Structure formats: structure tokens, C-alpha cells
Amino acid sequence: MEEARQNTSQQSQQGESKMNYPIYEVFIQRDANTAFVHQGSLLAPNEQVALFLAKENFTRRQPCYNLWVVERKHIAQPSPNERKALEKLEDKQYRETKGYGYLKKKWRKYDQEQLTEKNLL
Template identity: 35%
Template sequence: MIKSLDPRVTRENIEENNLIAPLTPMDNWETYEVFHQKKRGDQHMHVGIVHAPNPEMALLFGKEQYGRRSITANIWVVKTANVFASEYDDADMFETTPEKQYREAGGYKVMDKINKYKKANKA
């Protein structure tokens, strides 16, 4: 029997070689992705996962794991199995987007023309 400094442990009368059957697959259930909104008006941000047997428990674990300090307005949980994601190997499909200056405010510069015009038309 384990004699511990912790009286709670000693009271459990635990055998030292209390070998147990190994955990089997799904013992810890499936996973949910957790999204955390700090305050109203903010976006929900992905913060990590929890293992849970159902969405209600996932919310409970999500609250304990990702909302136990500081402020939280709202939490979402989504089954990992229900997330459809792009592949990092396909990241080249985004390769040319930073070049699309015509989609950016910064792609439109007119001051040179205005100044040139003003200078040329100064009486």
C-alpha cells in the first residue's frame, strides 16, 4: 500500500503495483476545435482543442481550458472532423495575391500627377 505524505493518497489504499488495462482508442473521445471571443465585437479566434464526448462537454472543457482567466465573452466549439481546410502544399494558390496592387488602396498614387498639373497650370 502506498504510504504518502498526502493523507488523501494514503486513504485511497492504493497498491504499489496497481497495473491496469491499457487505454483503448477513443477512450479520450474525439476532438473539438475551440474558438474564443474576448469581448463583444471581437472576432472569435482559434485557441486550440479539447477532447470531449459531445458538444456540451466540449464547451465545458473549453471554458476551463481557454476561458479560466482574464475576460471572455463567448466560446464556440466545432468538431475537428467538421473542419475542411486548405492544404499547406497548395499554398502556391495564394502566391500572387500580394502582387495584386490594383486591389489595394496603396496601389493608387496620384499626388505626382496633381503636383505636376498644379505646377504646369500656375499662372
């Protein structure tokens, strides 16, 4: 009886490992002049099935010029420590044009001063 339980637990573990399919990421290029855009993820046992599923799920309703299906583990990304280096290191608002919004108000005040009677005489 004990051996039967062990065999069934081993079989169920083997079945679970067979069902753990890799995750594939799908990228689609709509026409020759556009960039690839991430469409979504899917589970598949191998690349051929993943490509078939990607065609069926992501290209039926809209035109597709090119299709990439990539296993997620093959996509490189920075580590959490390296990701911090991607953030802005300093506050550089002086490079943005929104900092000059006050100039319009100053010019309006200057123009109004020029048109007073005192300045005209």
C-alpha cells in the first residue's frame, strides 16, 4: 500500500513537471516601417507550438508583417542594482522648457508698461 502511494506521488510529480511549459514573449511588427511591439506572453511546450499559438492568438484580426517569439529566459534584463543606475541621478529641470513659463507673464507686464501715457509723453 505504501509503495503504491509513493508510485502515484512520483507519477503526479512527473506529470506536473511535464506541464511546466516555458513562457514565450510575442513581438509583432505591423508593417515594414514600424518597430516591433510586445503583444503578450504565452505558454508552450516548444518553439514550433509557441509560433503557431502566437500566429493564432495575435495575428488573426490585424495585419502582421513580421513576428518574433522568444523564450522569456533568453531575454536579458538588468539586475535590480543595475536598474537603479538607469534612474535620473540629478535634478536637471533647467534642461526642460517648462521652466521658462514665467517669461510670457513678464513680457506682458513689460508691454503694458510701454503703452502708458507717462511713457508715451
